[in-house]
Amino acid sequence: MPTNTMWLKIDGERLVPALQEALETLDGAGGEVVLDFSSVHRIDPSALRAMENFAGAADDKNARVVLQSVNIDVYRVFKLMKLAPRFSFLA
Amino acid sequence: MTESVSGPGEDRIAYLEGLVRQARTAAAVFTQYTQEDVDRIVKPMVSAGMEQAQHLARLAVEETRLGVLEDKALKNMVATEFVYNYVKDKRTVGVIREFPERGLVEVADPIGVIFSLTPITNPTATVLFKCIMAIKTRNAVVFSPHPGAWRCCYEAMRIMYETAVKHGAPEGVFTCVESPTLEDNAYLMHHKDVALIDATGGRGVVKAAYSSGKPALGVGPGNTPVYLEKTADLDMAVVDIITSKTFDNGTICASEQTVVIDDEIYDLVLKKFADLGAHICNEKEAALLSSTVIDPATGFARPMAVGQKATDIARVVGLSVEPSTKLLIAPIQGVGREHPLSAEKLFPLLSVYRAKSVDEALKVCVDVNHAGGLGHTAVVFSRNDEVVRKFSEVINAGRIIVNSPGSIGAIGGIYNDMVPTLSFGCGTGGGNSTMDNVNVYHYLNIKRVARRTQAPMWFRIPNQIYFNMNAVENLRQFPSRSTIIVTNPALEQMGHVDIVRRYLPPQTLVHVAAIPDGEPEVKVVMQGLEALNFYRADQVIALGGGSVIDAAKIMKLKYESPQADLEELGAPFLDIRKRVAEYPTEKTNRLRLIAIPTTSGTGSEVTPFAVLTDKERGRKVTLTDYSLSPDVAIVDPQFVMSMPKGLTADTGIDCLTHGLEAAVSVYASSYTDANALQAIQLAFKYLPIAYEQPHDEEARTMMHNAACIAALAFANASVGVNHALAHAFGARFGVAHGRANAVMLPHVIAYNASVPTKFMPSPHQRAYTAHKKYAMIADLLGLGGDTIAEKVENLVAATKELLDRLAIPRSIAEMGISKEEFERAVPDLAKIAFDDPSWRTNPRMPLVSELEDLFRSAYRGRGLAKAASVSEQETAMDGVAHANKYHVA
Numbered sequence: 001m002p003t004n005t006m007w008l009k010i011d012g013e014r015l016v017p018a019l020q021e022a023l024e025t026l027d028g029a030g031g032e033v034v035l036d037f038s039s040v041h042r043i044d045p046s047a048l049r050a051m052e053n054f055a056g057a058a059d060d061k062n063a064r065v066v067l068q069s070v071n072i073d074v075y076r077v078f079k080l081m082k083l084a085p086r087f088s089f090l091a
Numbered sequence: 092m093t094e095s096v097s098g099p100g101e102d103r104i105a106y107l108e109g110l111v112r113q114a115r116t117a118a119a120v121f122t123q124y125t126q127e128d129v130d131r132i133v134k135p136m137v138s139a140g141m142e143q144a145q146h147l148a149r150l151a152v153e154e155t156r157l158g159v160l161e162d163k164a165l166k167n168m169v170a171t172e173f174v175y176n177y178v179k180d181k182r183t184v185g186v187i188r189e190f191p192e193r194g195l196v197e198v199a200d201p202i203g204v205i206f207s208l209t210p211i212t213n214p215t216a217t218v219l220f221k222c223i224m225a226i227k228t229r230n231a232v233v234f235s236p237h238p239g240a241w242r243c244c245y246e247a248m249r250i251m252y253e254t255a256v257k258h259g260a261p262e263g264v265f266t267c268v269e270s271p272t273l274e275d276n277a278y279l280m281h282h283k284d285v286a287l288i289d290a291t292g293g294r295g296v297v298k299a300a301y302s303s304g305k306p307a308l309g310v311g312p313g314n315t316p317v318y319l320e321k322t323a324d325l326d327m328a329v330v331d332i333i334t335s336k337t338f339d340n341g342t343i344c345a346s347e348q349t350v351v352i353d354d355e356i357y358d359l360v361l362k363k364f365a366d367l368g369a370h371i372c373n374e375k376e377a378a379l380l381s382s383t384v385i386d387p388a389t390g391f392a393r394p395m396a397v398g399q400k401a402t403d404i405a406r407v408v409g410l411s412v413e414p415s416t417k418l419l420i421a422p423i424q425g426v427g428r429e430h431p432l433s434a435e436k437l438f439p440l441l442s443v444y445r446a447k448s449v450d451e452a453l454k455v456c457v458d459v460n461h462a463g464g465l466g467h468t469a470v471v472f473s474r475n476d477e478v479v480r481k482f483s484e485v486i487n488a489g490r491i492i493v494n495s496p497g498s499i500g501a502i503g504g505i506y507n508d509m510v511p512t513l514s515f516g517c518g519t520g521g522g523n524s525t526m527d528n529v530n531v532y533h534y535l536n537i538k539r540v541a542r543r544t545q546a547p548m549w550f551r552i553p554n555q556i557y558f559n560m561n562a563v564e565n566l567r568q569f570p571s572r573s574t575i576i577v578t579n580p581a582l583e584q585m586g587h588v589d590i591v592r593r594y595l596p597p598q599t600l601v602h603v604a605a606i607p608d609g610e611p612e613v614k615v616v617m618q619g620l621e622a623l624n625f626y627r628a629d630q631v632i633a634l635g636g637g638s639v640i641d642a643a644k645i646m647k648l649k650y651e652s653p654q655a656d657l658e659e660l661g662a663p664f665l666d667i668r669k670r671v672a673e674y675p676t677e678k679t680n681r682l683r684l685i686a687i688p689t690t691s692g693t694g695s696e697v698t699p700f701a702v703l704t705d706k707e708r709g710r711k712v713t714l715t716d717y718s719l720s721p722d723v724a725i726v727d728p729q730f731v732m733s734m735p736k737g738l739t740a741d742t743g744i745d746c747l748t749h750g751l752e753a754a755v756s757v758y759a760s761s762y763t764d765a766n767a768l769q770a771i772q773l774a775f776k777y778l779p780i781a782y783e784q785p786h787d788e789e790a791r792t793m794m795h796n797a798a799c800i801a802a803l804a805f806a807n808a809s810v811g812v813n814h815a816l817a818h819a820f821g822a823r824f825g826v827a828h829g830r831a832n833a834v835m836l837p838h839v840i841a842y843n844a845s846v847p848t849k850f851m852p853s854p855h856q857r858a859y860t861a862h863k864k865y866a867m868i869a870d871l872l873g874l875g876g877d878t879i880a881e882k883v884e885n886l887v888a889a890t891k892e893l894l895d896r897l898a899i900p901r902s903i904a905e906m907g908i909s910k911e912e913f914e915r916a917v918p919d920l921a922k923i924a925f926d927d928p929s930w931r932t933n934p935r936m937p938l939v940s941e942l943e944d945l946f947r948s949a950y951r952g953r954g955l956a957k958a959a960s961v962s963e964q965e966t967a968m969d970g971v972a973h974a975n976k977y978h979v980a
Contacts, residue, residue, distance in 0.1 A: 042123045045116045045262050073123045080119035080203075 006033040012040040019050040023057055031063060034090065038069035043077055051078075055086040066090050099274045107278055113263030114204045114231035115284045120261040121229040122201060126184040132226050132258045133175065139254040140171030140219045140247075147215040147250075150243035155211050157398025162339035166216035166502075166513070173504045173511040174223055178531050183228050187537070194542035199535045201229035203286035206279045208300070210292040212342035212398060212437060213513055214240035215247040217291055220513040222251035222265060228534040231264045233279060235271040237292065280305060289529075291514045301522060308533055309523050310514050313344045313467030314435040315497050316459035318452050318482055319360060320473035321353040327494065328472040329363040332441070335496030337417050341438045342398045345468035345490065345501030345515060348435055349423065349442045349459045351452045357445045361420065368417040369441075370401070376410055377421035377432065380440065383408040385431035392436050401439040426458035435463055449478060453485055460486050466517030466526055470497040489516055489526035503528050545854050546668065550762040550807050551717045553697050558726040558796055560788065565725060566594040569683060571630035573600045575622055577643045578634040580605045582689055587730055591634055591687065602626050610704045610711070611642035613657070619646040623682070630683040633721070634730075636742075637693030640686045641701040644719045648701075651678040657703060661712035663928055674716040686721035689730040691781070691794040692742025692829055694749060694802020696724035711822070713928070720806070726799045728792040736782055739794075740897035741829030743778040746798040747893075748832040750774060752811040753804035754868060755843055755861040756932040757853035763808035768871055770801035775872055775889065779896045811933035812924075813839040816945055819923040823916055824908055833899045834906070837887045838948045840865060844883040847935030861934035902952020910950070917946050 006025055010018045026033055043051075058065045068090040070078070078084040099107065140147075148163035182188070188197040205225060209217040214236060225232045236244030245267050252265040268275050276296075280288055280303035288307040290300035297309035319328055336347045352360050361371050372380065384396045384404065396404050401419050405412040412419070419440045426433040432442040446452035460469060469488040473479055483491045492500035495507065503509030510528040518526030525533060557565040574595060578588055583605055592601055604622045606615045623631065623646055631650075633643030648655055652675035664670030686696035695701075699717045734742075750770035753763050774797045780790035813835050821831035844862040866882035869875075874889050876882035891901065900906050903913060921942040924930070930937055937945075 043120065045113075045120055048116055048120065076122055077119045080122065081116065 004031050007036065008033065009036040009038075010040055012037075012042075015040060015043065015047040016050045019047065019054055023054055026054070026057055026061060026063060032066060033058070033063055034066040034068055036068045037071070037074065040074055041071060043074050048077070048081060048083070051083060055083065059086075064088060099272070099278055103275065104278065107268070107275060107282075110233050110266040110268060111204060111279070111282055111284050113266050114233050117261040117263040118201065118203045118229075118231040121231065121264065124184065124229055124259075126182060128259060129184055129227060129229060130179070132255050132260050133178070133223060135258050136223055136226060136251050136254045137171045137175040139250050140223070141168055143247075143250050144168045144171070147219075147243060147247050150246055151215050151240065154243050155214065155240050155398070157212060158339040158342050163213075163216070166213060166339065167219055169502055169505070169511060170216040170220040170513050171223065173502075174220055177504060177511050178223070178227050181227070181531060183531055183535060187535075194544040196540040196542075198538040198540055199228070200538055202534055202536060203230065204284055205230050205232045205287045205289050205534070206282070206285045207232050207234050208276065208288070208290040208292050208296050209234060209236045209240070209244055210296075211237035211240045212344070213291075213339075214244045217513045218244045218247040219251060221289065222248065222255070224531050224534050226255055226260060226264070227531050230534055231261075232266075233285070234265065234267040235276055235279065236267065238271060241270065277303075287534075289514070289534075297522065306524075308514070308516070308525060308529055310516055310529065311344075311521055311523070312435055312463060313348075313515070313517070313521075314433075314459055314462055314464030315345060315348045315468045315470060315488075316456035316464065316486070317347045317350040317470040317497065318456050318472070318478075319350050319352045319356070320449070320452070320471065320475060320478050321355045322474040322478070323356075323472035323494070324474070325356060325360055325363060329360065329367060331472075331494075331496040332470075333364070333367055333369065333418055335498045335500070336441050337401075337439045338496075338498050340398045340400060341436065341440075341498075343498035343502070344435070344437065345492075346437070346498035347441060347470060347496075348464070349426070349433055349444060349455075351444045351446050351455045351459075353449075353452060354445055354447050357443075361443070364418070364420055368413075368415055369420050370405070370410075370412040370416045370418070372410075372419060372421040374422075377423070379408055379410060380419065380421055381431040384436065384438070384440065385434055387431065390428045390431065390434055392434060392438070396436070396438045396440070399438050404438060404440065426455060426462055433459060433462055449481075453481060456482065457485055460488065464488070465520030466523060467515060467521060468492065468497055468501045470495075470500070487518070487520045489518055490528070501528075543854060548758070548760050548762075548807075548855065550760065551699070551720070552803050552806065553720050553722060553724050555723045556697065556726065556799065557724070558799065559792060560728055562725050562727040563590060563687065563729070564594050565723075566591065566632075566685070567596060569630065569685065569723070570596055571599045571683070573626045573628045574602070574630040574632060575619070575626060575628045576601060576603045576632045576634055577619055577639055577646065578603065578605055579608050579639055581608070582635055582639075585733065587634055587689060590729070591632060599630075600626070602628075606639065606642055608638065610638050610702055611645065612704050612706050616642055616645045616649065616703065619643070620649050623650045623680075627680075628682060629680075630685065632685045632687060633696075634687045634689065636688065636690040637695040640688065640693070640695035640721070641703070643684060643686070644695075644701040644721070645703055645714065647682050647684045648675075648714070648719060650680050650682050651675075653679055657712055657714065658705075660716070661703070661714050663926070664715075665931060667715060674718050676718075683723065684721040685723040685725060687725045687727065687730060688795070688798070690734060690738060690742045691731050691791070691798040692745035694746070694798050694805070696721055696726065697799055697802045698806040700806075715928075724799065726795050728788065728795040731791055731795055732786065732788070734785070734791075736785065739782050739785065740778075740899055741827045741833070742798070743774060743781065743794055743829070744833040744836070744894070744897065744899065745829035746794070746801045747771060747774040747778065747890075748813050748817075748829075748836055749801035749805045749810060750797075751836070751840065751868070752813055752933075753801065753808040755864045755934045756805075756808040756811060757851050757856055757934055758808040758932045759804075759864075760808065760855075763804040766800045767804035767808070768868065770797045770804060771868055772871055773797035773800070775893065779893065782897050809932040810929045811839070812842070812930040812935075812937050812942075812945070814929035815924040815927035815933075815937075816920075816942065816949070818927050818929065819920045820903070820946070820949075823920060823923075824903075824906070826906065830899060833894055833897075834901065834903055834952065835945065835949050836894070837890050837901075838945050840883070840887050840890065842941070842945060843934050844880075848938055848941065849936040851932075851934060851936040856934075859934065900952075903946075903950040904952060908950075913946075913950050917943050920946055 144167035297311040504511035512528035514529035516525035754767040777793040817831035869882035874885035
């Protein structure tokens with residue numbers, strides 16, 4: 001059971017820096033981090049790389065990453081990149 | 092010898108994986124783009140390509156040493172501007188086409204990562220073309236240019252890539268393999284993340300692409316035959332051929348290779364070629380070219396000549412020509428390896444052949460086409476449309492260019508309205524998956540969104556139905572010069588024919604054709620037909636039961652359309668609107684058919700069906716077409732007042748079965764329901780009275796009407812499994828049709844009211860409704876019951892009760908058929924019933940084993956069944972009973 005949940009709203013206009021910041025908070029996240037993607041309308045290759053890094057870092061820290069309110073187009077990109085299994089999704 | 096390709100080393104694999112990964116990421120990201128996003132990127136790419144056309148052409152010529160700068164620049168422009176002109180308004184994202192009338196929508200999906208091989212002959216134009224197509228379709232491309240054209244291709248790709256990314260394309264959308272090797276290509280062709288291989292190039296490249304097991308667009312070499320026919324505009328033809336064959340020094344694979352010229356114009360044509368700068372080789376010169384530019388080991392042209400000027404080739408092989416020579420022309424006497432110059436020559440050397448006839452010319456063109464040019468391109472110059480048509484029939488080519496240059500014509504959009512391309516699909520003849528000019532639609536997965544459609548239904552009946560006592564008087568209003576009354580001897584003896592005669596207009600010449608009882612045979616129909624022809628009839632009156640009326644229908648069909656093939660018209664079908672058989676629409680003789688039924692059951696007076704027995708061949712032919720429906724029906728109960736009790740019962744149950752089956756048919760509609768339900772009510776009320784009190788005029792009238800009304804329903808909704816069972820059983824054991832229906836009826840109601848093992852596919856029905864329909868009928872009949880299952884049970888009980896009142900055996904056993912004999916017959920009966928078209932509209936699709944079960948249930952009938960009745964279980968399916976066996980106790 002996660003003992004500590006961090007909730008972070010991701011700014012869709014500055015996705016990569018937002019993910020970098022989230023990566024830093026991951027150190028203190030403990031069990032679970034929830035990234036609110038409701039303002040992310042599109043994801044680009046650099047953001048995808050940042051997401052992969054984020055997933056890798058979360059694995060290293062045994063943290064669970066939950067993506068909240070991911071729109072279907074972005075979700076499809078995760079599926080195509082086979083990234084979806086590395087995250088949990090929350091409506 | 093098979094070329095063996097070992098895999099790339101570890102570092103190289105890492106490099107290639109990096110390229111694919113970039114492309115894969117870009118392709119995934121690209122899926123989020125809209126049509127507007129894409130179009131915003133494509134336009135500046137086209138402009139960049141146009142601006143750099145000459146620069147890229149120069150690079151290509153410098154690097155490859157092939158072709159002509161000006162022509163390559165032109166190709167770069169075509170690859171950008173012309174392609175853009177074609178794609179700019181095309182939808183390639185999301186919904187791309189809608190067909191509302193068909194309920195179809197096409198939705199485009201990108202393919203993903205495309206591995207693209209590009210040729211040395213058209214290097215930069217091909218790269219520009221593929222980049223524009225890829226962006227327009229939201230795909231990413233990994234390019235592997237021919238090593239001899241890598242630098243110019245990379246530059247073309249770089250220009251496209253930088254422009255695309257600048258305007259919003261995802262980074263990594265184009266990548267290019269540096270110093271590509273066969274090993275690299277093989278690795279990428281088999282890469283799991285490569286979705287499509289687009290291979291433009293020579294035989295080896297295309298073969299490798301198709302051998303990879305990946306979806307591939309592989310286009311390859313050609314060998315373009317040209318037929319220069321004597322009616323052609325020779326000046327135009329000669330200029331077009333020179334223009335095309337010398338364009339980029341003949342490097343376009345669609346360019347002309349062998350020109351087959353009619354004998355009559357041969358010398359003149361060669362002179363015209365010579366006048367415009369071609370060198371016509373003599374026999375010795377042609378032999379010299381054969382032995383130098385064609386490799387005798389392979390039969391293919393040597394690379395040293397590809398894309399070179401005519402004068403340079405002449406110089407190298409030791410041929411003396413004028414410095415202004417544009418084109419070398421070498422006469423050949425045949426096609427194939429023994430005539431080396433008949434092969435593809437991607438340089439300005441054209442072979443010519445003198446043909447003595449059109450036939451010979453076409454054959455030589457076919458030979459050239461089959462000598463390495465299958466599926467690619469062919470050219471014909473002629474003003475004779477018949478020659479053009481024949482040429483296009485016998486030549487296997489994706490592009491048949493008429494009265495225009497082959498190479499520039501095949502590219503499309505310049506001399507014709509074909510789709511502009513730099514990649515020519517060669518169809519299966521060329522080992523390709525497409526024969527099209529490759530375009531944006533080949534870079535898309537097009538999804539079809541198909542909405543449920545409901546075919547228009549119908550309600551077709553004769554336009555005149557006269558009913559009630561003395562309706563026969565209406566015959567007076569039908570003038571006729573010559574009328575044949577088709578009937579049977581018994582009815583004639585009973586005076587029915589006299590009644591009919593009485594009401595025919597006085598001037599009518601009347602003849603009687605009395606036919607035997609029973610289903611009409613072919614020979615009976617033919618005899619009746621002879622009478623119709625002999626008396627030149629303009630009217631036929633069918634006075635009798637279903638068999639007589641059926642016979643008259645078929646006589647009318649053959650009389651009006653003597654060419655009608657009854658066996659062909661009786662072929663089985665699933666949907667009357669889609670069947671193979673076509674009923675004749677042209678009529679030799681016009682004949683009015685008036686049907687006067689003398690039984691109250693078949694309803695043949697208003698149906699489009701007729702059954703014919705072919706005793707010689709031992710088979711029945713069932714004809715179905717609305718053209719068979721009588722023109723007039725006269726439903727006069729005076730003709731049934733003396734019907735025997737047994738016949739009253741059997742035909743009456745036939746009527747009830749028609750109503751019940753039409754009501755639950757998958758073709759049932761509000762129109763047929765109105766008739767079916769009314770007929771069922773009338774039958775339940777009046778059939779017992781007509782049976783028990785045969786002289787009750789009201790009961791006879793109502794049953795006569797009920798039979799006709801039920802027929803109006805089943806003429807449009809058809810029947811069901813009850814009829815399929817009854818047809819098989821009745822024919823095998825000689826049981827009257829109505830009685831055979833009766834013995835099956837309670838079991839079929841229970842069967843249809845239970846949860847189907849297989850639902851009948853039917854777009855007309857939104858849900859399974861048979862059980863509800865039966866319940867509604869029970870309500871109409873006032874049978875009581877609170878639940879659907881109870882109501883169905885009450886309907887079954889009421890049907891059984893009716894059968895009992897009519898003294899109809901309730902089981903096959905009661906008919907005196909031994910169990911052993913019946914059991915032996917059951918497998919065959921079930922097979923025959925399954926072949927019967929009647930059940931095609933049944934609400935549940937019968938399994939053969941279920942038909943066997945139904946037969947066995949009918950055999951046991953009353954008191955013998957022990958299985959669950961339909962009322963036992965209310966189910967989740969809104970009242971449909973789960974009865975694995977639908978026996979009725």
